[in-house]
Every structure is written in structure tokens, then in C-alpha cells.
Amino acid sequence: MESRILKEYKDSRSLQSQYILALDPISTDDLTHWECTIKGPLHSPFANHTFKLRIDIPQTYPLTTPICKFEPFAMPHPNVNFETGEICLDILDTNWSPVFNIQYIVEAIVWLLNEPNFKSPLNLDLANLLRFDDLKAYHDLISYHLNNSAK
Amino acid sequence: MSCPICLEDLAANDIISELKPCNHKYHLVCIRKWQLDSNQLKCPYCQCKTGKMNLKLNKLNSVVRIVYDTKKSIDDCQICGLKDGKIEFICDECELGYHESCLHDVSNDLGMQTTWRECINCQSEVVHSERNSNMRIIESFKRLSLQDQEEELKEVKVRIQKHVRNALNNYYEAKKITSEQFTEVNKLVSRHLYQISNNRYDDQTHHYDTLAKSRIKMELQRLGYAHV
Amino acid sequence: MTTDHRRLTRNGSLVRTVGTGVVLAIGAGIACWYWWRGPNASQETNRLQQKEEEEHRKEREKEPSRCVIVTKTLSEMKDFDWQKFLKDDIVFIVVPGETFLDPSQGFEIDPKVGYKIIRCDTILGVWSCVKSLKKDSLIVIGDEVEGGIPDDISNFTKNIRDVKSKEELLTIFPIPF
Numbered sequence: 001m002e003s004r005i006l007k008e009y010k011d012s013r014s015l016q017s018q019y020i021l022a023l024d025p026i027s028t029d030d031l032t033h034w035e036c037t038i039k040g041p042l043h044s045p046f047a048n049h050t051f052k053l054r055i056d057i058p059q060t061y062p063l064t065t066p067i068c069k070f071e072p073f074a075m076p077h078p079n080v081n082f083e084t085g086e087i088c089l090d091i092l093d094t095n096w097s098p099v100f101n102i103q104y105i106v107e108a109i110v111w112l113l114n115e116p117n118f119k120s121p122l123n124l125d126l127a128n129l130l131r132f133d134d135l136k137a138y139h140d141l142i143s144y145h146l147n148n149s150a151k
Numbered sequence: 152m153s154c155p156i157c158l159e160d161l162a163a164n165d166i167i168s169e170l171k172p173c174n175h176k177y178h179l180v181c182i183r184k185w186q187l188d189s190n191q192l193k194c195p196y197c198q199c200k201t202g203k204m205n206l207k208l209n210k211l212n213s214v215v216r217i218v219y220d221t222k223k224s225i226d227d228c229q230i231c232g233l234k235d236g237k238i239e240f241i242c243d244e245c246e247l248g249y250h251e252s253c254l255h256d257v258s259n260d261l262g263m264q265t266t267w268r269e270c271i272n273c274q275s276e277v278v279h280s281e282r283n284s285n286m287r288i289i290e291s292f293k294r295l296s297l298q299d300q301e302e303e304l305k306e307v308k309v310r311i312q313k314h315v316r317n318a319l320n321n322y323y324e325a326k327k328i329t330s331e332q333f334t335e336v337n338k339l340v341s342r343h344l345y346q347i348s349n350n351r352y353d354d355q356t357h358h359y360d361t362l363a364k365s366r367i368k369m370e371l372q373r374l375g376y377a378h379v
Numbered sequence: 380m381t382t383d384h385r386r387l388t389r390n391g392s393l394v395r396t397v398g399t400g401v402v403l404a405i406g407a408g409i410a411c412w413y414w415w416r417g418p419n420a421s422q423e424t425n426r427l428q429q430k431e432e433e434e435h436r437k438e439r440e441k442e443p444s445r446c447v448i449v450t451k452t453l454s455e456m457k458d459f460d461w462q463k464f465l466k467d468d469i470v471f472i473v474v475p476g477e478t479f480l481d482p483s484q485g486f487e488i489d490p491k492v493g494y495k496i497i498r499c500d501t502i503l504g505v506w507s508c509v510k511s512l513k514k515d516s517l518i519v520i521g522d523e524v525e526g527g528i529p530d531d532i533s534n535f536t537k538n539i540r541d542v543k544s545k546e547e548l549l550t551i552f553p554i555p556f
Contacts, residue, residue, distance in 0.1 A: 007158045063188045097195040099155035125511035134504030140497035141508050147494040
């Protein structure tokens with residue numbers, strides 16, 4: 001696990017991505033705790049906002065999945081628990097594969113921002129707005145939470 | 152090239168497993184660990200269902216290719232593939248079993264008679280099966296292959312039952328039978344159909360709709376539930 | 380006698396010295412204990428009390444957060460200075476078919492507060508927003524909302540003010556001078 005994470009760390013130094021603004025271990029002495037800053041995808045209600053992700057790598061990585069969370073009360077999204085920042089994403093759960101890496105996970109999370117899935121909700125109200133196909137309210141409510149928590 | 156699981160090089164001296172049919176390559180130790188841990192035989196890279204893997208190892212510049220059944224449990228000999236319950240040696244590292252005679256054959260072929268007690272995958276010394284400490288892993292291999300068989304069987308059952316349910320629905324919708332009778336006859340007829348198709352779904356040989364209809368008729372008459 | 384007296388005196392002075400020392404030590408000890416323990420403890424409780432009072436005061440001063448459902452009556456009050464209230468902890472949820480401070484009708488809204496208006500395409504969406512926002516109070520003209528106010532809304536907002544007339548509404552939103 002250690003050598004693999006070290007390789008990922010080295011690769012992350014030269015990372016260039018449109019949406020990943022920063023991807024760093026919290027301390028270079030311990031590569032099991034990472035912090036990531038992502039940019040909300042264009043044409044999504046999250047555009048023009050940045051978000052922090054916390055990534056914890058278990059000892060059994062890559063056989064088991066890292067634990068990824070947004071900051072509490074920062075991500076209003078149908079598949080994210082607003083209070084805890086917990087994320088519901090298939091590749092972080094039953095569809096995990098050891099060939100995925102930290103960067104791939106972060107990219108999948110950015111993709112999730114644009115492709116919410118109301119069938120596995122962690123934020124029931126936002127998921128319901130999608131279910132009712134009320135996109136106007138969906139965008140406005142997200143925008144409200146984003147601007148309100150920014151203060 | 153590197154192993155997608157540990158990201159280390161797939162070096163010439165490593166034991167490389169090439170999954171079939173997708174040909175994706177991993178270190179044998181890495182892919183086996185994942186298969187055991189995740190309880191599944193899908194390729195981690197392309198998610199295709201794999202059944203076999205080619206093992207590639209370099210010894211004295213000769214590449215030995217072994218077709219290795221992924222579902223094979225540890226009590227099969229990794230060299231001859233026979234499951235005769237006479238495995239004498241087991242590798243503790245990669246949990247593979249061998250016949251003593253087969254190990255001798257391979258080392259003779261390679262011209263390395265003195266090192267016959269080596270696992271063909273990781274080259275570590277194999278231990279006599281009676282002294283093997285990996286009973287837990289052996290068990291999990293068995294469980295893994297059993298579970299896969301069970302899943303396949305379940306799928307077969309669902310598909311066959313669909314034909315039976317369709318046929319029975321005609322009687323149920325016409326109110327000729329009750330829901331309890333439906334369940335009972337469904338069970339009897341489905342079981343019969345699994346048996347005649349040898350627990351496989353084979354609609355080339357068996358016309359399930361016709362078979363279901365005639366068997367249902369028979370069972371209903373035998374049980375006296377409906378006059379048909 | 381002299382020697383005895385001297386011894387006594389010596390003994391007496393010894394007793395006195397030791398006694399004074401012990402008394403002084405105890406006194407100093409008690410003083411130190413009070414200095415170290417007493418004032419600190421009372422300071423701590425004072426500080427806590429002050430903090431608590433301050434929080435209470437802030438709580439009292441703090442405007443309760445409000446969620447307003449914009450239905451027909453509100454929507455028709457075009458000349459009313461709604462923008463003044465956008466500075467508060469407030470959200471306006473516009474039901475489908477109504478407009479409110481709509482830029483297409485020439486309203487210019489400060490972008491810093493514009494996010495406090497949520498426009499909905501469905502009435503179910505309106506209630507999902509109310510549930511998500513969990514504001515202290517909900518102001519709504521229940522008669523103007525299709526289907527009325529759902530029963531479970533009371534689980535998400537402490538105080539529901541079901542307004543019956545425009546006059547009542549004006550008491551909640553006093554006209555600015």
C-alpha cells in the first residue's frame with residue numbers, strides 16, 4: 001500500500017486538471033490523509049464555487065476504497081449528506097476497483113456534481129426536486145445554500 | 152508496463168497473470184488478493200467476467216504459460232489441473248496446490264531438478280499440505296467458487312421460472328386457481344424443468360413454454376385443482 | 380535554675396519559632412490556594428455567565444429567519460419595496476405561474492442578495508425547498524397555495540404563519556417610510 005500511495009503522490013505533483021485545483025496530502029510525513037480543492041463544473045449550479053474534499057486512505061488500500069467527504073454544510077447535492085459531507089457514489093462503494101486511484105475518484109466526484117442521481121439520495125429534498133423535474137427550483141435552492149454557507 | 156493494482160512494473164521476473172478473455176495483466180499475487188478480498192472474479196480494469204488466466208513466468212529465459220482456472224480451488228493441482236484430493240504441496244505465498252510428481256516434472260523440463268520444491272508462481276518453497284497454515288484461505292477459495300456457482304444457478308432458476316409463471320398466469324387470471332395453488336404448482340413445475348435441463352438454461356434444446364404448459368396441465372389434474 | 384530557665388527559654392523560643400513557622404506556612408499555603416484556586420474558579424464562572432448572557436442577548440436580538448411563499452397576492456404587490464427585506468435572513472419561494480422581482484420586468488436586484496429568491500416550476504418543489512431551508516418561521520397565504528399547506532411542514536419549520544389577508548401581510552412587512 002505504501003509504495004502505491006507514494007507513486008500516486010509523485011504523479012499528483014505533475015497533475016494538471018481543469019477542475020482539480022489542488023490535491024495534496026495534509027502532511028508529507030503521512031500520505032494517508034489528503035485534501036483536495038475542486039472547482040464546480042461549468043454549466044452546473046456549482047460553477048464559480050470551489051469545494052474542499054477530505055480523503056482518508058485505509059491501510060488496506062487499494063483493496064478497499066478511500067473515504068471521501070466534503071466539508072460539513074458546504075455541498076448541497078442530492079447524493080451528498082449536507083450535514084456531514086458524506087458522498088454516495090457507486091465507485092466508492094460496491095463498484096470499487098483497485099485500479100482506481102485518488103485522482104480518478106476526485107474526477108468521478110466532479111462528474112457527480114453534474115450528473116446527480118436521485119435514486120440514491122443523501123439529500124432528500126434536492127433529490128425530490130430532480131424527481132419532480134423542477135430544475136428551476138433545483139438550481140435556485142443549490143444556489144441559495146452555496147451563497148448562504150459562504151457567509 | 153505496470154500492474155494496475157500495485158502500480159509496480161510487471162517485471163520479467165514477476166509472475167504475471169493475464170486474465171481471459173480480456174488479456175489485462177496483473178501480478179498474480181495482486182489479482183488473487185483482490186479476488187479473495189472482493190469475492191468476485193471480474194477484471195478490475197474492464198469489469199468483464201473472467202474464468203481463466205494465463206500465468207507467465209520467466210525461468211532461465213523460458214516462458215512457461217499455464218492456463219489456470221480462476222475458479223479452481225486450491226485442492227486442484229496447478230500443473231496438471233486434476234482435482235483428485237491428492238495435493239501434497241501447497242505454496243503459502245500464493246495459496247496454490249501441487250502434486251509432488253507434477254512439481255518434479257516441471258523442474259525436469261526446466262533442467263532444474265534440484266529446485267523442484269518451488270512454487271511455479273512465486274518461487275518460494277512449497278510446504279507439505281499437512282503442514283500448511285493457510286486453511287482459512289483454502290476455505291475462502293472454496294467459498295468463492297461455490298458462491299459463483301450459486302449465483303449462476305440462481306440466474307438459471309429465475310429465467311426458467313419466468314416461463315412457468317407466464318403459463319400459470321393464464322389460469323390465475325381466469326380465477327381457475329388460487330395464489331397458494333399458483334405457488335405450489337410453480338414450485339413443482341419449475342423444479343421439474345431445472346432437472347430436465349440439467350440446471351442450465353438452454354432454450355435451444357428445450358422449448359420451455361411448451362414444456363411448462365404441458366407439465367402444469369399434468370400437475371393441475373393430478374392435484375385436482377382445475378379441470379383442463 | 381539559670382540553666383533550666385535557659386533551657387526552657389531556649390525550648391520556648393524553639394517552640395515559638397517552629398510554631399510561627401508552621402502558622403506562617405499554613406497561612407501562606409491557604410493564601411496561595413485562594414490566590415491560585417479561588418479567584419480563578421470564580422473568574423471562570425463569571426466568564427461563563429457573561430458568555431451565556433451575551434448569547435441570550437444575541438439570540439433575542441437576532442431576527443428569526445423567515446421563509447416566505449410568494450403567491451398571487453404577494454406577486455401582485457409590484458410597487459412594494461420587497462428589496463428592503465432581502466437584507467434580512469429571509470428566503471422568498473415563488474410558486475409556479477407567479478413572478479417576483481423578475482429581472483424581465485425591469486427589476487434590478489443586488490446580486491449579493493438575489494440568491495434569496497427561489498423560483499419553482501412545481502408546487503411539490505416549493506415544499507421541498509421549505510423542508511430543505513428549515514427556517515424559523517414560514518409565512519404563507521395557505522388559501523392561495525394549490526393543495527394547501529401539507530401536514531408534515533410543521534416538522535421542518537417551528538412557526539407557520541398562515542396569512543389570511545393583504546392587511547395581515549402588511550403587518551408582517553411594514554411599509555417603509
